[in-house]
Amino acid sequence: MRKWYHRKRQPPVHVLENCSFAIDPGKLTVLMGMSGCGKSTLAYLLAGYISPDQGTLTIDGAPITGPGPDRITVFQETALWPWMTVMDNVTFGPMALKSLPEAQARSKAEALLIKFGLIDFRDKYPGQLSGGMKRRAELAQALINSPRIMILDEPFRGLDVMTRELMQEYYMGLFEETRLTTLFITSELEEAIFLADRLLVMGGTPSRVVKTVEVDLPHPRTFEVLTGERYLEIKKELMEELYRDEAVAAVVVQ
Amino acid sequence: METVLRLMQNRRFWSMCAGFLGFFAVWYGSVKWVPLAPFGRLPDPVKVISEWLNPNPVFGISIFVKTYYYHILYSTYRATTAFFLALALGVPLGILMGWSRKFSDFASALLALLRPVPPLAWVPLAILILRGGEAAVIFVCFLVAFFATVLNTHAGVKSIDPDYFRAAACLGASRKDVLFDVIIPGALPNIFTGLQIAMGAAWFALAAGEMIAAQYGLGFLIMEAYNLVQTPTIVIGMATLGILGYISSAIIRLVGNRLMRWREEVIGVKS
Numbered sequence: 379m380r381k382w383y384h385r386k387r388q389p390p391v392h393v394l395e396n397c398s399f400a401i402d403p404g405k406l407t408v409l410m411g412m413s414g415c416g417k418s419t420l421a422y423l424l425a426g427y428i429s430p431d432q433g434t435l436t437i438d439g440a441p442i443t444g445p446g447p448d449r450i451t452v453f454q455e456t457a458l459w460p461w462m463t464v465m466d467n468v469t470f471g472p473m474a475l476k477s478l479p480e481a482q483a484r485s486k487a488e489a490l491l492i493k494f495g496l497i498d499f500r501d502k503y504p505g506q507l508s509g510g511m512k513r514r515a516e517l518a519q520a521l522i523n524s525p526r527i528m529i530l531d532e533p534f535r536g537l538d539v540m541t542r543e544l545m546q547e548y549y550m551g552l553f554e555e556t557r558l559t560t561l562f563i564t565s566e567l568e569e570a571i572f573l574a575d576r577l578l579v580m581g582g583t584p585s586r587v588v589k590t591v592e593v594d595l596p597h598p599r600t601f602e603v604l605t606g607e608r609y610l611e612i613k614k615e616l617m618e619e620l621y622r623d624e625a626v627a628a629v630v631v632q
Numbered sequence: 633m634e635t636v637l638r639l640m641q642n643r644r645f646w647s648m649c650a651g652f653l654g655f656f657a658v659w660y661g662s663v664k665w666v667p668l669a670p671f672g673r674l675p676d677p678v679k680v681i682s683e684w685l686n687p688n689p690v691f692g693i694s695i696f697v698k699t700y701y702y703h704i705l706y707s708t709y710r711a712t713t714a715f716f717l718a719l720a721l722g723v724p725l726g727i728l729m730g731w732s733r734k735f736s737d738f739a740s741a742l743l744a745l746l747r748p749v750p751p752l753a754w755v756p757l758a759i760l761i762l763r764g765g766e767a768a769v770i771f772v773c774f775l776v777a778f779f780a781t782v783l784n785t786h787a788g789v790k791s792i793d794p795d796y797f798r799a800a801a802c803l804g805a806s807r808k809d810v811l812f813d814v815i816i817p818g819a820l821p822n823i824f825t826g827l828q829i830a831m832g833a834a835w836f837a838l839a840a841g842e843m844i845a846a847q848y849g850l851g852f853l854i855m856e857a858y859n860l861v862q863t864p865t866i867v868i869g870m871a872t873l874g875i876l877g878y879i880s881s882a883i884i885r886l887v888g889n890r891l892m893r894w895r896e897e898v899i900g901v902k903s
Binding site for chain 2: 427451457460461523
């Protein structure tokens with residue numbers, strides 16, 4: 379499977395130029411960059427809400443023309459519908475697509491909710507959940523559709539540090555289990571290295587993928603890798619790349 | 633018995649009572665002791681209440697008189713008919729305006745121009761077109777309630793977070809799913825705000841309409857009592873309108889809370 383982006387021109391803001399990369403099946407690809415560099419634009423492009431001005435995006439050679447349930451996007455802000463219970467939120471996808479009969483959708487949702495530790499909250503409304511629980515409910519809402527690709531746009535943003543780390547570890551376990559092709563977008567370096575099989579760094583204005591790093595940290599991955607030598611090597615390499623941009627900017631400012 | 637006991641222990645209940653008592657005291661005092669002619673023409677609260685509860689009312693209207701209930705029934709019938717017409721036409725129109733950009737372009741300019749026309753300015757035209765008071769009064773009430781409903785429903789649809797639409801599209805929702813699972817529930821809080829305003833506006837227009845063009849109803853009662861200088865009856869009519877308005881808006885609030893349990897429970901957790 380290959381996906382390609384080339385050039386996204388969006389007058390008057392030129393977001394992406396000559397931006398091209400591939401996501402491999404069964405891998406967790408992390409897209410990293412500073413805020414405002416066009417990461418979310420990429421997520422919207424992939425989800426199919428907007429289309430590129432030049433170039434194409436393809437899944438297995440077929441171009442993306444609009445939103446579709448083969449790709450599920452989880453956005454920065456929580457998008458659980460506050461007027462539906464957790465159960466109704468999770469079963470929304472299969473019910474809308476009529477891909478599963480209701481009873482089956484419910485039992486599948488229940489299995490997911492058990493896995494996500496939310497089964498006792500199935501009849502609660504999102505407003506009654508904590509931030510981390512909402513994020514898990516969203517993951518369940520996405521996963522129930524058995525998408526071919528998951529796109530996570532800074533899914534843990536806005537969570538406190540501890541919840542965030544818990545969610546990362548949790549998510550890692552989930553990914554190792556499902557091996558669902560994933561594009562994970564983040565602006566946090568540690569999170570990026572911890573999760574990634576392949577790390578794409580975005581930079582420049584208009585931005586493009588400036589660096590690709592294959593992260594060869596061992597699986598199953600726990601937080602122990604964050605103290606390993608290989609992790610520090612990768613981090614150093616990436617920081618050099620990121621701060622080179624910064625240094626240039628600083629000179630310009632002066 | 634238990635509810636009464638609980639009420640007795642409730643601070644808010646006593647505050648409310650104190651508010652009423654204060655109001656009546658000021659009313660009584662200004663009529664009885666302020667040596668100004670305008671206050672002298674007011675009936676004092678004791679006079680009003682004793683007339684209201686009098687089996688043989690001096691001016692013909694009390695809770696023991698059949699005619700009183702005719703007035704209430706007529707007014708309630710007109711206000712609720714107008715309200716339900718506004719609900720049946722206003723909510724779908726507001727949703728349609730929020731759902732379809734094109735439709736909104738057609739309708740919003742027209743609404744923006746028609747809405748500022750004061751309701752009473754419609755009365756003469758309504759009487760001419762509808763040939764008579766009854767339909768004209770209902771029409772005028774309907775009109776004000778309708779504008780409140782449409783505009784609030786439309787605002788409600790507009791206020792729905794675009795993320796909710798995106799998420800629905802992402803999960804493969806059809807336009808129909810979006811309508812029933814995103815637009816309607818998402819707009820519901822505003823719709824109910826609109827309905828509360830609509831009900832209030834309907835009563836407001838009703839009293840005015842009945843004063844001009846009706847043979848029954850509380851507005852008519854007030855106007856007739858005015859012509860005959862029966863001041864206690866005027867106040868009875870006003871107070872009855874207040875009570876009916878309060879009851880109707882309480883019913884709407886109750887239905888709204890029932891339909892929006894998700895909201896209540898969220899608030900319940902936070903407070």
